Amino acid sequence: MGLYFKGRSITEHKMLEKYLGIPMESQVRDVTYHVELLEPTERLWIWTNLETGKTVITGDEGNGWCIPLITADSRDEAVKKYVKNPPKAKFKDLFEAIEVLLHRG
Numbered sequence: 001m002g003l004y005f006k007g008r009s010i011t012e013h014k015m016l017e018k019y020l021g022i023p024m025e026s027q028v029r030d031v032t033y034h035v036e037l038l039e040p041t042e043r044l045w046i047w048t049n050l051e052t053g054k055t056v057i058t059g060d061e062g063n064g065w066c067i068p069l070i071t072a073d074s075r076d077e078a079v080k081k082y083v084k085n086p087p088k089a090k091f092k093d094l095f096e097a098i099e100v101l102l103h104r105g
Helices: 012-020 075-084 094-104
Strands: 033-039 044-049 055-062 065-072
Touching: 012 044, 012 055, 012 065, 044 075, 055 075, 065 075
Parallel strands: none
Antiparallel strands: 033 044, 044 055, 055 065
């Protein structure tokens, strides 16, 4: 379970390999894949395999970790899925997460 999103955390490099099919030794930003911030207030990134078009929208867990939230065969399909049901972060930042967690106990 991630801090910001529901799901299992994975490193960005493993996500590129597992979900986009790009071997670790071939992962070169803007050569084999493209990544950009999709929604800054929700910690969402969109990753695309530049050869196949496969796309993943991930929730940013920080320090190179993410949670894959939406997978699709193309960027357009991923964006359509996002618009239909946009994932939301549980907290806007680490300070809010700590504050909420401290007040639960």
